[in-house]
Amino acid sequence: MDTFEYISATPRVLFGSGTLEQLPSMLQTFKTKTVLILCTPQQVSTAETVQKIITDAGVAESAIFSKAAMHTPTHITDRAVLFAQENKVDGIVSVGGGSTVGLGKAISIRTGLPHLCIPTTYAGSEMTPILGETENGRKTTRRDPKILPTAVLYDVDLFATLPVGLTVFSGINAIAHAVEALYASNTNPVIQLFACEGIRVLCEALPALLQSSEASQQDLLPQKAAREKALYGAWLCGICLGSVDMALHHKLCHTLGGLFNLPHAETHVVLLPHAVAYNASAPAAAGAMAKLASVLPDAEGDAVRGINALYRRLRTSQLSLGGLRMPETGIDEACDAALGSNRYKNPRELERDGVRELIRRAWAGEQARRDL
Structure with a gap:
């Protein structure tokens, strides 16, 4: 170790x-x-x-x-x-x-x-x-x-009254904290345990809450159990965010949110699959990607595949930065800002062409691919 x-x-x-x-x-x-x-x-x-x-x-x-x-x-x-x-x-x-x-x-x-x-x-x-x-x-x-x-x-x-859309968006926001904690520059085995458990329980709870959003009164007890599980998972993911350094994903979310006043949780949702795809090929992130794939349903050993599958289950795969009203002309501005001073540590070097293409794909609402 x-x-x-x-x-x-x-x-x-x-x-x-x-x-x-x-x-x-x-x-x-x-x-x-x-x-x-x-x-x-x-x-x-x-x-x-x-x-x-x-x-x-x-x-x-x-x-x-x-x-x-x-x-x-x-x-x-x-x-x-x-x-x-x-x-x-x-x-x-x-x-x-x-x-x-x-x-x-x-x-x-x-x-x-x-x-x-x-x-x-x-x-x-x-x-x-x-x-x-x-x-x-x-x-x-x-x-x-x-x-x-x-x-x-x-x-x-x-x-209990949190709208299902916001439930899903903020839940994925929490997952993003744990994902980046897995390959943070100062990660450790304790935080990785928290991260994997947080992701695992949120991947169970969020689809259940989505499916029960139109449930009848007799389904309220299962809903409450799912909310308890989701909140527990989010708490663990929050501990991850507070304990280690974040990387490219959070840098982009903060940059785009500040530049274009984008909604925070939805921005996390759009960018996460593409940030995972960008880092998936980095040797320094190989162990983290394997851990991530192990707790994502339907990943079949591939973290990018697992994130895409989760998004299909949660019906969020069609979201885009363009749909959040970020202008297409802002892609280069966002890239410049993300690659400027105060860069976050990331397992893969931040290359302009790759980061710009990541932002472009997120702006267009394309499915994440490993070829970044």
Whole structure:
């Protein structure tokens, strides 16, 4: 076995069904008097539910800031920090997906306030010390242990009304974290175990949730079991994302998201098969590709084949960057930005022709092929 280093740095996690009711006791450990509750405009009702639980328990005052946005624009963070100062808050609760969690991280790293996350998607940002922020169309990413949230409360019941499309997209987003962790420059056997288990259970749960999206009431119990499995898998994949370096796939997602304001999860979905295809021929990724193929249904020993088969089962194979409203004229701009400074470590050298063709195929919505 090769020499490796494993560093564990994760927040306190409470996982289960109905765990939202334990929020007051978790907040008491923060010793906060006034809490800032963060959400997007679409999740105000969920934030208000959280606010009522806090208020009824009498553990803290609270104020809601509902302007969280994709890619964590710095001007939104500026407004939120000012709002927090005006309300004299001494703790943060973020309720939602990656956009809301990202805003909570941005406020926390600026102010030093403790940050509790209540995820409602499978994005996994709550388990990472990584913050991506956008300013003037450019998204920059940094890693700092201080960015890591203080605690995470997973309540499976909050996922009951998550639309099936978003369920699938954010679930594949989670899979992408684990895929790149398998061939990360600083991967290790522990993270590889997490990655394989996370991918395996998500590959079981996501098709089940898709198939049961029009189920009758008597099928609600199997749906809940599948949601539990999906959330467990996403949690493991989030740990992977927070523990090792990412590679080409995440570099492209951050670059394109910042340049063209593309939806984060869908961008992950479109790019993942092509990033896997790009790295499939790299000798440094051979072991990782074999592990990936072993946990993908219908892979038959080929990770690219397995990803394509999964996408057909999840009915996502026709998505494209063009369909997400990225202009065709942006292909070269995206390639230049991805190959610029601050390159991510990748098992295969980043070659302009190959990276440009990867982006072009993703823009056109072509099926991933190993000939990149």
